[in-house]
Amino acid sequence: MVKAVVGANWGDEGKGKITDMLAGDADIVVRFQGGANAGHTIKNKYGKFALHTLPSGSFNDGVVNCIGNGVALDVDKLFNEYNEIVSRGVPAPKLMISERCQMVMPYHVLFDVYEEERLGKASFGSTKSGIAPFYSDKYAKIGFQVCELFDEKALREKLDRVLEVKNILIKNLYNKDPIDADELFNKLMDWKEKIAPFVGDVRKFLYEAEKSGKTILLEGQLGTLKDTDHGIYPMVTSSNTIASYGAVSTGLPPYSIKEVYTVIKAYSSAVGAGAFVSEIFGEEAKQMRDHGGDGGEYGATTGRPRRMGWFDCVATKYGCEVQGTTHGVLTVVDALGYLDEIKVCVGYEIDGEVTTDFPVTNKLEKAKPVLKTLPGWKCDISGITEYKDLPENCRNYIEFIEKEIGFKINFVSNGPARENIIVKE
Numbered sequence: 001m002v003k004a005v006v007g008a009n010w011g012d013e014g015k016g017k018i019t020d021m022l023a024g025d026a027d028i029v030v031r032f033q034g035g036a037n038a039g040h041t042i043k044n045k046y047g048k049f050a051l052h053t054l055p056s057g058s059f060n061d062g063v064v065n066c067i068g069n070g071v072a073l074d075v076d077k078l079f080n081e082y083n084e085i086v087s088r089g090v091p092a093p094k095l096m097i098s099e100r101c102q103m104v105m106p107y108h109v110l111f112d113v114y115e116e117e118r119l120g121k122a123s124f125g126s127t128k129s130g131i132a133p134f135y136s137d138k139y140a141k142i143g144f145q146v147c148e149l150f151d152e153k154a155l156r157e158k159l160d161r162v163l164e165v166k167n168i169l170i171k172n173l174y175n176k177d178p179i180d181a182d183e184l185f186n187k188l189m190d191w192k193e194k195i196a197p198f199v200g201d202v203r204k205f206l207y208e209a210e211k212s213g214k215t216i217l218l219e220g221q222l223g224t225l226k227d228t229d230h231g232i233y234p235m236v237t238s239s240n241t242i243a244s245y246g247a248v249s250t251g252l253p254p255y256s257i258k259e260v261y262t263v264i265k266a267y268s269s270a271v272g273a274g275a276f277v278s279e280i281f282g283e284e285a286k287q288m289r290d291h292g293g294d295g296g297e298y299g300a301t302t303g304r305p306r307r308m309g310w311f312d313c314v315a316t317k318y319g320c321e322v323q324g325t326t327h328g329v330l331t332v333v334d335a336l337g338y339l340d341e342i343k344v345c346v347g348y349e350i351d352g353e354v355t356t357d358f359p360v361t362n363k364l365e366k367a368k369p370v371l372k373t374l375p376g377w378k379c380d381i382s383g384i385t386e387y388k389d390l391p392e393n394c395r396n397y398i399e400f401i402e403k404e405i406g407f408k409i410n411f412v413s414n415g416p417a418r419e420n421i422i423v424k425e
Contacts, residue, residue, distance in 0.1 A: 002216045002252060003259040004243040007223025008319035010270035011241075012297070012306060013263040014331035014413060016040025019056035019219045021418050022261065027214040028064045028206065029057025032249035033239040034221030035072030035104055037129040043416045046090050053078045055219055058085060058093035066202050067097040070239065070249030072134045073146070074104040075191045097195060098202035099147040106187065107166055107179050108133040114174040127272075135228075135238035146199055149192040156185055203251030210256055218246035218257070224319035225274075232361050235274030243323050262325040262407070264316055266333040266397075268309035268345075269297050275364040278309035278345035278371075292335045310343040310371065313404035318358030320407045328405075330398060331413040334420075339376040342397060345369040346404055374400060382415045387424045398424070 005022060007013040020042045023029050036052040043049075044059055053074060057063035067073060086092050108130030116128060137143045142162050148155050160181055167178040210216060220241055225231045227241040240248070247254040267288060268278050280288065285308040289297040297306040320328065336342055347354045347370035350363050354370055377391035384390055390398075390412075402409045412422040 001213075001258055002210060002218065002246075002256045003261065004218040004220065004246050004257055005261045005263065006220040006241065006243045006323050008262050008264045008316050008323065008325075009223045009268060009312070010225050010274075010276075011038055011222035012269050012271065013223060013265045014329075015220065015263045016042045016051065016056050017331070017413065017416065017418065018261060018263050018329050018411075019217065020044060020059060021421060022217055023057035023060045023063055024418075025215060026057060026060070026063055026217040028066060028209055029055040029060075029217045029219055030066040030068050030202075030206065030246070030250055031055045031071055032068040032218050032220060032246045033070040033241060034237060035129055035131045035134065035239075036074045036077040037072075037127040037131045037237065038221050040219075040221075041416075044418055046085070047088055048416075049085060049088075051081060054081045054085070054093065054095075057217065057219075058082075058095075059090055061091060062094075064094045064096055064205075066206065066250075067095075067101055068202060068246075068249035069098050069100045069102075069251070070245060071098075071101055072104050072131055072239070073097070073101050074129070075195060079194050095198045096200050096202055096205065097146060097198045099145070099199050100203075101146050102134070102138050102143040103146060103191070104130045104134045105137075105144060106184065107163075107170075108137070110170070110176070110179075111166075114170075114176060118174065132238045144188075146195060149188060149195065152189075155188065159185055159188070206250050206252055210252060216250075216252075218243070218250065220246070223263075224322050225315060227322070230322050232274045232364060235272065235361075257324075259326045260324045261327045261329055262320050262323045263329045263331060264320070264401075264405075264409075265331055266311060266336055266401075267292070268312050268315075269306040270309075271304055271306050275361060275367070276307055276309055277315070277348055277364065277367045278312040278369045279307055280309055287338070288335075291338050292332060310345050310369070311401060312345045312369075313401065314345065314348055314356055314358050316401075317356070317405040317407070320405055325407050327411070328402070328407045328409040329411045329413065330401070330409045333394065333398065333412055334380070334382045334414040336397075337377060337380055340378065342374050342376050343371045344374060344397075344400065344404070346372050382420065384414060385422060387412065387422050390422070 055065035111133040348367035377393040
């Protein structure tokens with residue numbers, strides 16, 4: 001059985017907690033795309049953790065945690081995370097890194113920083129983790145796969161060829177100091193020593209595991225609206241954030257993905273630039289931000305305050321459709337307990353016409369939210385374990401969303417811990 005956990009919207013939906021929960025019944029958890037530019041926050045018996053590259057199954061005994069081909073692997077950040085969780089009492093996770101996975105090179109981070117500086121006000125709001133330059137090089141066929149670390153002669157020759165071009169750009173476009181090839185090569189040799197015990201043929205391993213009936217959980221990063229093909233381009237990430245890419249990254253057949261758990265936040269939030277139709281501002285946004293999540297709505301990677309908004313039915317319906325949702329998971333419902341009334345975006349007004357279909361970016365930027373107001377429940381629901389025991393207005397809110405997006409909500413999350421999950425369906 002292969003399952004995927006993905007986000008419906010801009011990311012930050014609470015996927016880490018849901019992956020952590022589902023990992024309890026999984027044999028293997030696979031991170032299948034993205035890099036260290038976004039994080040999953042997990043709270044469990046060991047403490048509170050923000051993971052950026054390690055799969056969320058790292059806290060479960062017996063689970064094999066895999067890094068798939070589609071991941072932008074920052075070796076230093078991966079092992080910093082690995083060492084940190086072990087230092088805090090977590091048993092050393094079983095880790096397997098695909099030999100075909102490509103690495104974020106130090107100059108990718110530099111190019112990310114330099115380009116955002118050059119663009120100024122026209123910048124993309126990058127986390128400056130090197131992700132866009134990494135994927136650009138990957139598809140230009142000048143990236144470096146993990147397996148290349150183990151052929152030193154060929155690696156050095158390729159590194160010299162690539163740096164010849166990179167240094168021309170660094171010196172002439174950005175007016176910065178060139179990269180030293182010897183220094184970078186030595187760093188790659190250090191990476192080789194760190195990574196060698198964990199490298200393997202992840203595709204073959206997963207193929208055999210799936211054939212033998214193992215449960216495999218595919219873990220996505222960010223959400224549908226940040227997908228490079230289906231999102232709010234160009235204010236997107238540089239990888240595919242949708243469940244179907246899990247098959248590409250792992251090499252598993254697409255028909256093997258039987259369940260897609262799409263995580264949906266009970267309100268909207270986003271980090272970074274881009275169209276955000278239901279966005280709210282000022283004190284109203286600050287209140288929602290401070291009540292939201294576990295400790296407030298601030299980016300797990302950047303610490304930046306997230307942009308806040310009302311639940312967006314148009315964007316969420318689109319996100320669930322693209323993901324191929326089989327199970328809807330509504331998170332942080334408890335965060336809305338302070339509100340007398342809760343607004344929901346049920347349509348977009350564009351050039352005088354109302355639509356419930358998510359549009360392309362140039363139309364999205366002109367959209368105004370069509371809002372419906374629902375009564376709040378004005379109480380703390382964090383200790384409730386049965387759906388029927390939720391306040392009537394809370395159940396009405398959940399069922400209104402369910403009807404508007406056209407997908408069932410199977411689980412409701414009402415707190416930060418793994419056990420704060422209510423089974424609805």
